[in-house]
Amino acid sequence: MSHEGHYREAHPLIFVFQHWVNLICMAGLAFSGFVIHGSFYAISMGGARMIHFTLMFVLAVNITSRIILSFWVKDANQLGTREVDTDIKNWLPQKENKHQLLETAKYYLFMRKERVISAKYGALQKIAYLATVPITFFMGYTGFALYGPAQQWPVWGFFAGGISLVGGIMTMRIIHYFGMWVVILFTMVHAYLAAIDGFKAFYGLIFLWRESPGAEEGH
Amino acid sequence: MAQEMREGIYDLLAARGVSRRDFLKYCGSVAAMLGLSEMAAPQIAAAVEGGAKLQPAVWLDLGLCTGCTESTAQAGNPNVADIVLDLLSINYMETIMAAAGDQAEEAKAKTIEEGGYILIVEGTVMTGEGGNTLRIAGKTGMEVLKEAASKAAAIVAVGSCAVDGGWVRANPNPAGGKGVKDVAVELGFDKVPIINLPTCPVNPEWIVAVVIDVLMLGALENLAVLNLDELGRPKLIFGQTIHDNCPRRGHFENGEFVKQFGTVEEVKQFCLYEVGCKGPQTFTNCPKVRWNRKASWCVESGAPCIGCGNLNWVDNDAPFLKRMPNVGGVRPETIGTVLGGAAAAGLLVHGVASFSSGRAKGAPVETSKAYDKKKGGDK
The missing domain is CATH 4.10.480.10 (Cytochrome-c3 hydrogenase, C-terminal domain)
Known part of the structure; x- marks a missing residue:
């Protein structure tokens, strides 16, 4: 009755690799961002910025390619199975998750005891993961808006419009700063929920691509 | 005639202790600010030398501390910039004009009637209390601005106050401080080009650059030469960060x-x-x-x-000695740290509850969805 099996079909190697890239980029971006914001750690500011920019480009390419790959790569769409289908189906509405958003929230708030029926990604989980895409690109946009004014790019109007919209470059800086906290909070909750729902199984698969059998199979 | 003017201006410079060499050097620095090669220095010099065609100007004082006037006047040590600024025939400027009362107002009215002048605005447009937070010569500041802006060839908003209200419009802004551009439509002068020169106070060198633009490059006939950004600021002056x-x-x-x-x-x-x-x-x-x-x-x-x-x-x-302003009266760093701390504490409590309830070892999965059960029950 415990956990379902965690098979490699749930997270193909390419996605495990991309998950690593995401993690390294986000951690590096948050750290170098803090250095740029407050220089609490006396390293070269040019170095911190170079790291920040590089990781941002890597992250943008990684996420974009992840989206493209989802149309090609086949992986499991359900929990504890080796049956595969196109990955994009994980990101569209699935019948297993229908009417389960509120129930999932109730479970995490201890308002119900049983875990809810779900597809590989639960309703709440799927929304949170999908939200990381616009948030990441939004962070890229706000970052470029902070960096760009002196660059005189032909596309500068695209960013200048955003700066005018929010009421100035300082407001854009604060939005970028709070955006980083949103990413940090997401990562905290994400890492916690993966750990509490079966640390060894989840972490083993997503980081080391190590399979673990379900509770039923283990006995 | 031209020769006489040329000699005239050099006499004027000599009288102020400025050599021809200094003058050309200065013209070179103005060229750089205008984004021109130093080769343009002689052209600028020629424009200033031949600038005997005085450009009429009206300098309006609205809600202000007179800091921009102080900055521009720089009394006590006249230099080349003064010579250039002398090319503006400032027919009305409350702080420095000799005339007063009706006489001064008449001079202004006459200039406005003739049209084609440059209107320099210093200070905030005070819109509070129906514009009565600023009254000049029996009129509201807004009426004065409307009147003066109507026939201007161009408006130069000098200093942050004239550009967007400056410090006067800082919260809670009881005087309803606004920039010249902000009221252009309301006061009906939105067709008049507005050149914004922010900072508190304005730097006189920027006014010099704009005057040179007007005299030498014909900015009034073709505003494109000013190369303004979307906020109406000359890009060559306001295009790079400090x-x-x-x-x-x-x-x-x-x-x-x-x-x-x-x-x-x-x-x-x-x-x-x-x-x-x-x-x-x-x-x-x-x-x-x-x-x-x-x-x-x-x-x-x-x-x-x-x-x-x-x-x-x-x-x-503000606060000026902090990296970012407060958000709702609280430091953004404090908000971020509290959010992060609260999330960590929440997750810790959740973790303890998950372990103590045995859920962490694996909770049973429902056999059918709550929604379906409810639906089935209704049947």
């Missing part, structure tokens, strides 16, 4: 910062970023042009930039 041209930039790159005033880092003139310098988001060429006859400027004299060249600069940049 940070980009800061003499302390090397210390920034090396991670060498003043973290507190009165420390050895301050003596070493390290970067002021940590004590709130707004140079990275302030777009002016202060480090190049400098202030007070090129004597120095804020950062060079040891103070962090407070971002007076930004829009709504007081609300956006």
Whole structure:
């Protein structure tokens, strides 16, 4: 009755690799961002910025390619199975998750005891993961808006419009700063929920691509 | 005739202790500010020399501290900039004009009637209490502006107050302070080109550059030569950040910062970023042009930039010695830390509850969805 099996079909190697890239980029971006914001750690500011920019480009390419790959790569769409289908189906509405958003929230708030029926990604989980895409690109946009004014790019109007919209470059800086906290909070909750729902199984698969059998199979 | 004018201006310069060489050097620096090659210096000199065609101007004082006038007048040590500014025939300027009362108002009315003048506006447009928060000669400041702007060839808003309300419009803004551009449609002069020269106060060198543009490059006939950005500021003056041209930039790159005033880092003139310098988001060429006859400027004299060249600069940049302004009266760093701390505490409590309830070892999965059960029950 415990956990379902965690098979490699749930997270193909390419996605495990991309998950690593995401993690390294986000951690590096948050750290170098803090250095740029407050220089609490006396390293070269040019170095911190170079790291920040590089990781941002890597992250943008990684996420974009992840989206493209989802149309090609086949992986499991359900929990504890080796049956595969196109990955994009994980990101569209699935019948297993229908009417389960509120129930999932109730479970995490201890308002119900049983875990809810779900597809590989639960309703709440799927929304949170999908939200990381616009948030990441939004962070890229706000970052470029902070960096760009002196660059005189032909596309500068695209960013200048955003700066005018929010009421100035300082407001854009604060939005970028709070955006980083949103990413940090997401990562905290994400890492916690993966750990509490079966640390060894989840972490083993997503980081080391190590399979673990379900509770039923283990006995 | 032209020769006489030329000699006239050099006599004027000589009388003020400025040699021809100094004059040409200055023209070279103006050329640089206008984005021209130094080869343009003789052209600029010729424009100034031949600038006997005085450009009529009206200088309006609205809600102001007169700092921009002080900055522009720079009394006590006349230089080449004064000669250029003398090319403006300022027919009305409350602070310096000899005339007073009806006589002064008549001079202004006459200039307005003739049209084609440059209107220089200093100070905030006070819209509060139906515009009655500022009254000049029996009229509201808004009426005065409307009247003066109607026939102007161009408006030059000098200083942050005239550009967007400056410090006067800082919260809670009881006087309803606004910039000239903000009321252009309401007061019916939105067709008149507006050139914005922010900072508090305005740097006279920028006014000189605009005057040269008008005299030499025919900016009034073809505004494109001013190369204004979307906020109406000349790009060549307001196109780069202070940070980009800061003499302390090397210390920034090396991670060498003043973290507190009165420390050895301050003596070493390290970067002021940590004590709130707004140079990275302030777009002016202060480090190049400098202030007070090129004597120095804020950062060079040891103070962090407070971002007076930004829009709504007081609300956006105060507290001046902090990196970012408060959000709802609270430091953004505090908000972020509290959110992060609250999330960590929440997750810790959740974790303890998950372990103590045995859920962490694996909770049973429902056999059918709650929704379906409810639906089935209804049946």
